[in-house]
Amino acid sequence: MACVLIPVVAAGAVAVVLVLRLWIVCRSQDVTPRESLSLLVVAGSGGHTTEILRLLGSLSSAYSPRHYVIADTDKMSADKINSFELDRADRDPSTMDSRYYIHRIPRSREVQQSWLSTVLTTLHSMWLSFPLIHQVKPDLVLCNGPGTCVPICIAALLLGILGIKKVIIVYVESICRVETLSLSGKILIHLSDYFIVQWPTLKEKYPRSVYLGRIV
Amino acid sequence: TFKSLGFSGLALQIGRTMVLQSSSTESFTLRVYSCKDSLREDTQRAGLVISHAGAASCLESLGKGEPLVIVINKKLMKNHQLQLANQLHKQERLFCSTLPGLLQSMDRSTLKCYPPGQPEKFSAFLSKVVGLQK
Numbered sequence: 505m506a507c508v509l510i511p512v513v514a515a516g517a518v519a520v521v522l523v524l525r526l527w528i529v530c531r532s533q534d535v536t537p538r539e540s541l542s543l544l545v546v547a548g549s550g551g552h553t554t555e556i557l558r559l560l561g562s563l564s565s566a567y568s569p570r571h572y573v574i575a576d577t578d579k580m581s582a583d584k585i586n587s588f589e590l591d592r593a594d595r596d597p598s599t600m601d602s603r604y605y606i607h608r609i610p611r612s613r614e615v616q617q618s619w620l621s622t623v624l625t626t627l628h629s630m631w632l633s634f635p636l637i638h639q640v641k642p643d644l645v646l647c648n649g650p651g652t653c654v655p656i657c658i659a660a661l662l663l664g665i666l667g668i669k670k671v672i673i674v675y676v677e678s679i680c681r682v683e684t685l686s687l688s689g690k691i692l693i694h695l696s697d698y699f700i701v702q703w704p705t706l707k708e709k710y711p712r713s714v715y716l717g718r719i720v
Numbered sequence: 721t722f723k724s725l726g727f728s729g730l731a732l733q734i735g736r737t738m739v740l741q742s743s744s745t746e747s748f749t750l751r752v753y754s755c756k757d758s759l760r761e762d763t764q765r766a767g768l769v770i771s772h773a774g775a776a777s778c779l780e781s782l783g784k785g786e787p788l789v790i791v792i793n794k795k796l797m798k799n800h801q802l803q804l805a806n807q808l809h810k811q812e813r814l815f816c817s818t819l820p821g822l823l824q825s826m827d828r829s830t831l832k833c834y835p836p837g838q839p840e841k842f843s844a845f846l847s848k849v850v851g852l853q854k
Contacts, residue, residue, distance in 0.1 A: 535850070535851035536851050537851045537853055538851055539853055540852075541852065551774045551776035551777075553776075554775070554779070554780070555779070558779075558839055561839060562839035562843040563843050564847070564852075566847075644850055672850055674846065674849075676842070679804060680775045680803060680804040681804075682803040682807040684803065697849075698845075716841045717837075718838065719837050719838055719839050719841055720775075720837045720839065
């Protein structure tokens with residue numbers, strides 16, 4: 505009897521501790537002053553990449569180095585990112601620190617993929633996301649809703665839960681989303697530190713979100 | 721049809737599924753390609769852009785002040801492209817339709833201009849919440 509009970513109690517205790525940690529990590533929003541910070545951007549694919557590059561264009565060079573994560577089946581995002589970074593370096597040659605890196609992980613969901621297999625592929629990319637996040641240890645994760653961003657954000661949370669590093673997660677919902685959140689949005693509104701929407705209709709539905717007007 | 725509406729040419733991005741040849745006559749040029757890194761050059765030259773309601777295409781075209789007709793791709797997850805399309809249509813930024821008849825009936829002068837977004841608001845917000853010092 506005891507030999508059954510001990511593992512169950514132990515597992516329960518671990519679960520309680522993890523949930524507590526998750527709660528603490530999600531709650532803590534204290535601002536540490538800093539001069540620069542490393543940024544991890546989940547660029548995903550297609551329109552998501554275009555949108556997020558528009559946002560990045562407005563950020564100062566204090567956001568450095570920049571790490572980009574793209575889906576491994578995505579050919580065009582890498583080109584877009586490279587030309588964005590080249591353009592940036594041209595415009596502001598004074599910033600010596602224009603380091604950027606592109607990482608690839610498997611897509612967690614292809615367009616039109618079924619729900620059940622989405623769960624499996626998401627688990628697979630989560631398995632690969634954690635080593636990446638652990639290696640990069642970014643200060644800030646910025647994403648705008650390609651499926652790939654869910655495993656990345658969960659991995660970033662895990663860093664906090666394990667007490668390795670508190671990563672700030674900022675989610676910007678795509679301009680496409682006027683009335684309802686995307687699937688990634690519905691998950692990450694609970695897990696992100698700041699959740700930004702671009703239409704007032706969403707702000708009304710989700711008071712936790714931040715509305716800054718149209719930013720792309 | 722396009723010719724009768726006074727258009728002098730048509731550039732098509734067709735993806736990798738079909739085979740179509742570029743051709744041209746005296747009054748009408750048809751250019752076809754499967755995939756391009758950027759359509760900016762083409763859309764800038766065009767008098768009318770026809771596209772799916774992908775955010776990138778919409779923003780790029782409207783940002784340049786080009787009149788835009790979008791045809792919704794209904795097969796995507798929960799038909800989400802329709803949200804943006806409807807909203808922009810409500811704001812009179814674009815024509816939204818499934819009917820080819822629209823091409824004949826629309827009056828492009830009724831459309832309103834689409835002001836650019838304000839990413840600087842985003843950067844100001846972000847710098848504040850991450851504690852970045854000026």
